Amino acid sequence: MTTAARTALRLDASVHHERIQRAAAEAAERSVDALLITPSPDYAYLLGYHAPALERLTCLIVPAEGDPVLLLPRLEEPLARHALGELVEEIHLVPWDETDDPIRLVQTIVAGSLRVGLQDQMWARFALRLRAALDPAELVEAGPTMSALRRIKSPEEVDRLRAAALAADAAMRTIIGERLSGRTEADVSRHVRDLLVAEGHDTAGFAIVASGPNSASPHHEAGERVIESGDAIVIDIGGTRAGYCSDTSRTAFVGAPDPEFAALYAVLREAQAAACEAVRPGVACSEIDDVARGIIGEAGYGEAFIHRTGHGIGMETHEEPYIVASNQEPLRAGHAFSVEPGIYIRDRWGARIEDIVVCTDAGGERLNTTSTELAIVE
């Protein structure tokens, strides 16, 4: 990661100050005495820069009461001081040396805590060592606390998601305007990755190009298959721009669409549009899923819609809230997530349409702007 990409998400020190304060307050509300935040999107959200997740423990300790402490390997200290900027004045830095035991240092810092929250993606090796060192404190997931903050996007965050979406749209428009038959999926995928960066992403994240029977595999890896006439192609692309993610899918058909595929696609398009339309504060995530699943099921494709309708998006491609049957959580203004139903007929073909939608008081706002019509390509 370049310096620019690593610190692109740094906002004014006051914003990070406020986020840390809110994290402490949310922890207190859950009777969590301290949060242990290892390098991750949570860490970057709070501190404004990405630290590497390494075998050497770096850990931001946010107590429910008191000042935050950043425990880090001594050789990471200069970089951290530089990356933190003004924020460094309100965080107590504790550098540790190569022969120190950082777990003991955590133990000392959180001594007396009854419940300690571990960052969701903290490595199990640290979680298990902390389990032993912090006994009898209860260890819980810090996810709900951090997600309480991160799931509601500020207007500035929505702007960043929109900019990322538009960059992905530009790449998508280019790719579905090109001749695809005769090229391998892998070739097209590499080209998409270049386009994602050329259109303003700091990094290309993924570029699924699934053609012919491969389009029936939702997470297909672009491979050596040569695209040919009569193929359905699912193109699912995304990257990161200024710390925020894009993720959009469109489906193309090489040549005149097979009527059976066109019929399937019409059902999918109706389902995706209806699910987007259903977005508004107070509607449960499960209901959005239900709207899409209902239309697809009624048309007889229920068994072929093998994944949830969507996932939250922000600093991570997948985050809360998940648009899945089991999630009764009501949507709120500021939630941002994908709406991406798909229909997959194994060994034959598949289709998916994916937009990022932000819930606003006025309903759902689609951040993606490309047409959802079936793209006819050569």
Add this chain to the structure above:
Amino acid sequence: MTTAARTALRLDASVHHERIQRAAAEAAERSVDALLITPSPDYAYLLGYHAPALERLTCLIVPAEGDPVLLLPRLEEPLARHALGELVEEIHLVPWDETDDPIRLVQTIVAGSLRVGLQDQMWARFALRLRAALDPAELVEAGPTMSALRRIKSPEEVDRLRAAALAADAAMRTIIGERLSGRTEADVSRHVRDLLVAEGHDTAGFAIVASGPNSASPHHEAGERVIESGDAIVIDIGGTRAGYCSDTSRTAFVGAPDPEFAALYAVLREAQAAACEAVRPGVACSEIDDVARGIIGEAGYGEAFIHRTGHGIGMETHEEPYIVASNQEPLRAGHAFSVEPGIYIRDRWGARIEDIVVCTDAGGERLNTTSTELAIVE
């Protein structure tokens, strides 16, 4: 990651079969009844492909006795079947649906286990849920078991490390042959990343370019500082080629070296060479560290050598064995690691020399081939 990069490390199915069997045997030896291996280098080492680490649990379950089970989200199943190739015949695939609870499925599969090993980088959210679900089983780190396999490189693995090292050397030779003054660190760093790929890496991992006072920060991020005459520059670069990592550092000086810096560098070079020379089976990792630290300390720079001497390398840039004072483990033939002492004078300058060394029965073999003399650049 492209398909090619993702599966570049797939070897003959018999190799992966044998690795899984050895993992089971190593687990049994440690009284671990089952290993839970989530997507990670360990997962790729066993199965020959990288699966994404996601909020949806993918987990290879290797029981000490019995057949391995691969639990995975249903939408990842086609990709896994494709990536596993022949190996799929000896692994029981258990796909789970969006509304299933994968933790319950793990619970069922490992029922009756007394000790269960968690992959080192497994996300804490899964570790904590497993902790609750598998109670009263003891959860332990799978790291020692997996590392027992991975720390000894096969001849084929050493070949891959050598090919990666040579690719990094080619990039290093190019960069220290160029005019560097007048360019920003970030510019040079971007160029190095391009060179790493051009010379055969699948991905560029990092390209530290730390100039002037920044060279005193071991993990400095290349930034907007313009390189100028009289600067020391630490260049530390690496990437991944066919699943294995490169990592090499050289130090350059812009223009005629300051005599004080030249003296410091001569000490460093002697220390690095002596540490490489000391490598042979039976010597403790700590002794290698001690050799380098002794020479640097005797010359009066002890306080300025602020990190360990090295780290193991393989499918990860940092892995076992660590060349650090606290590690009494004896070296064995097949261990591969960096030897990279450094001397850092805060706010002034720093230097580091890093080679990858493989321990063989005949002593240490350096995989890097560029000169360790101080590079004089314009």
